[in-house]
Amino acid sequence: MNTIKDLGEFGLIEKIKKLFDNPENAIGIGDDCAVLPFDKTNLLVTVDTLIENVHFFSNHPMDKLAIKAININISDIVACGGYPKWAFLSLSLNPEMKTSSLEMFFDSLQKNFSKNNIFLLGGNTTKDDKLSINITLIGETDKPILRSSAKANQDVYVTGKIGCAACGFFALKNNVTESNECLEKFLAPQARIDLIDKIKPYATAMIDISDGLLQDAMHICTSSNIGMDIFLENINLCESKHLSNIDKITFGEDYELLFCADKKHRNSLLEINDIKLIGYTNNSKKLIIYNKGEIIIPQKYGFKHF
Ligand SMILES: Nc1ncnc2c1ncn2[C@@H]1O[C@H](COP(=O)(O)OP(=O)(O)O)[C@@H](O)[C@H]1O
């Protein structure tokens, strides 16, 4: 008997997409956000969920969990070239949860909404054995940057350091010591809202890295109908010795930005702090990873729920 596991996460999303009509003047399923042209601007809408023991361990500090819940959503808005504005919050709570834990969560959530000029407009509250946090975030942009608009012969860039969240997760799971940088990247990631104005003038296509650098690069390739050569030695990788370089580029949860840009903008882009040129696009429709001249064939490209 066929199961959801046989379909796979992205097979299932494709199946859902085919069942429904596409909106005429808007972009729906398939990008980091839906893009809705509205009164000379574009609204960006995204929704992501965090579920206990699927996305976080039960002892995740509640203030950091609030930071994670908001930043994974801000990251999708930023990946489409926008700023977040309005939010809806759905919570499933275990009735035995301490109110002091919930207060810690809300105190942090309020501070982080306020810091990012986000207004909470509504939500939903239900009971469940496991804690889950679901945020719908609405943002705005004058110029949406999609996954589908990269062209062949462009440069491929990535922001920040890749693999720290993976090493933070590994350390918490296996009870080994790890740097604060790695632990924080897993527990309380920061979306790259700080870089959006600098990248936006040049980016032809962009995605945030939630499922792993390789898998998310592949999403740009598939959506844009192009290929990419990526050079492992050019990626700014986390220094931790706990995981292999391949693990670091396939675990996910980096919430860094991967984008393409015309080669003529290389000097301007390389002047920006915290951005690395990691590869080039081409017409091959294949993603090839090189390590010091040799092709690597990874066993997996990134995280899939099933
Ligand atoms: N159950 C669903 N129903 C409709 N659209 C979905 C569903 N799950 C995912 N999508 C859409 O599929 C695309 C890929 O989803 P996902 O991999 O979760 O993206 P992201 O990493 O940006 O959160 C997005 O456009 C998302 O809105």
Ligand SMILES: Cc1ncc(C[n+]2csc(CCOP(=O)(O)OP(=O)(O)O)c2C)c(N)n1
């Ligand atoms: C307890 C626990 N187990 C495993 C993981 C690893 N993990 C869970 S989801 C995920 C990828 C990102 O989550 P997803 O729900 O796919 O977010 P989206 O791509 O939709 O933004 C990873 C690496 C984790 N964070 N916590």
Ligand SMILES: [Mg+2]
């Ligand atoms: Mg998602």
